Each structure stands twice: as C-alpha cells, then as structure tokens.
Amino acid sequence: MRFEVLREFDPWKGKLCTCPSKYSLQPYTNCQFGCLYCYATSYIRQPFGPKKNFLERLKRDLRKADRTKIINMSTSSDPYPWVEEKLLLTRRSIDLILKAGFKLLITTKGHLVARDVDLLSMGNSAVMITITTLDETLAKKIEPAAPSPKLRLNALDKLRDERVPFGVRIDPIIPGVNEDFEELLKEVLERGAMHITFSIYKAKPDNLRRMATLFPHLKSMYKRGVKIGGYTYLPNEIRMEIIKKIVKVAEKYRDRYNFTYSFCREGVVTGAPSCDGSHLVSLARSL
Ligand code: SF4
Helix, strand or coil, X not given: CCCCCCEXXXXXXXXXXXXXXXXXXXXXXXXXXXXXXXXXXXXXXXXXXXXXXXXXXHHHHHHHCCCCCEEEECCCCCCCCCCHXXXXXXXXXXXXXXXXXXXXXXXXXXXXXXXXXXXXXXXXXXXXXXXXXXXXXXXXXXXXXXXXXXXXHHXXXXXXXXXXXXXXEEEEECCCCCCCCHHHHHHHHHCCCXXXXXXXXXECHHHHHHHHHHCCHHHHHHHCCEEECCEEECCHHHHHHHHHHHHHHHHHHHCCCCCEEEECCCCCCCCCCCCCCHHXXXXXXXX
8 A cells, every 4th residue: 555654664674673563654854863873864865854744645644544553653753853842743643643543652752742641641552762871961972962861751750640651762772882771771660661672772884983983892893793684783692691681680670560571673572562562552541
C-alpha cells in the first residue's frame, strides 16, 4: 500500500531488528536536537522543518491504513523539536491518530510530550522517552540541543501522574562514555518506568567522526568492529561484556520494581513482550 506520510517501519531490513510490524511517522524532516551519535544524519540530507501539508496527507493515509498496526512517532526525527511548542504539528497528529482509532507509540527526547498528556491519556497510546545519562554536562556534549535530562525526568513524572504508560530508552550506551547507567536506571524505575529498552552505540561513518572528536578511544575500538546491517557494531567480546553488565544490573532491580526490559538490535531476547515498548500501548486505560 502506498502512503503519503505513513511508512512501514523498516530499519534497512536489519536482521537483528525484532520490532513488531508497525508504521513510522515523522511530522518533521530532520531534527533540531543535534545528537552526536545520531544515526539519521547518514541518510537525511534535507534541512530541518515541518513537512508540507502534513496533516492533510496524514488524514488521507489514516483512511486506508491498517488499524491493527501501531503508529510509532517518530523513528528518525524527534516528534518534539523546539518549534513544536508553537507549530503543534505533533499534537494535532496525535489527535487525528487517536480519534481515528489507531494505537500510538511516541518515541522522543522532547519533554514537551508532557504537554500532550490530555490527549495521550485518552488511551491507546504509550510513550518511550530516551535518556542516556543523568550527567547534565555530558548530555550537553552528546545531545547539545536536546532538552536536558532533568526536563525529560520531569516529563516522566507527568506521564505517570496522568496514567499514560511509559518506558525509557537508555540508548545508546556508549562504551567508556555513559556505560555507567545503573543510577539512571534506578532513577527512571523510581519514577515508574514500566519498560526499558537498552541499545549499544552502533557506528556510522558520520556519527563516528563526530563522536571521535570528543571520545577518541571510540575510533580504534570501532575500527575492530563488526559490520551488521549498515552499522559497525563493537567487537563481539566487548559488546557481550556490556550486554552481560546490562542484564546483571537490570536483573538486580527486577524484584524491587515491576518492569520489563529489552535490547534494540543486539540479537538478545529477554522475554519482554516487545523490544520497542509497543506492548505498553495495550496497558493504556488499565492504569
Ligand atoms: S533526537 Fe534522535 S533524530 Fe534527533 S538528533 Fe537526536 S538521535 Fe537524531
């Protein structure tokens, strides 16, 4: 089926992707947050901006799309760039999507998602907020124009208070940079995160160039890496060490907090109902 703005989610047919069949939707082209590790910069060349006639095109797509599939907003540009505060393009899209009876998963670093809890709490939606560190100085270096970790943590509180199911992506975990994530995990679990998705940094030539200016050790580390689906993964022994560490830390908190966890494109299955948090959508209304 051909759509105007909806896309079948397909991370380059990555063989390690375990996402359920879903639609991907980006109201904006490109992103304002400028994360050094961003994967999308390797294929999005257009300047940042809202998509033209987006809402009209979305309305037409929604008439013919499959309502059993989740719409994930967004997978390659953040749905809450700073201009969203004025433009309300994401907000209006949420309204259209939920009123048309679709299920919605929001993935974002934007604290502005908390503004839309009135719509999201109507049901059939869940939110995954990406937080990579609690260290504000480090966050400013690796995600220079994104909302601060503090703002994102506050957004989690608002989602919890308004009973919108939410999880956190601790993604990417960068070796020797933010590998020490236990405090972050504990913090988001304390705030009620119901699912955690972990993923280890995967290099693309352009993001590795940016990252290596601040963290030169990454260059030699990834030089010895493994190519999988268009990315360079860490050498297996280092990657497996980090995965073991993640599992150990996550399992440590399993009894104390009620949460599931998964890995994104690491080839590791944990038994969570989904890797991307889409199962949280079915918990909406039951909270
Ligand atoms: S928020 Fe996501 S899409 Fe935007 S720059 Fe950061 S990694 Fe890239």
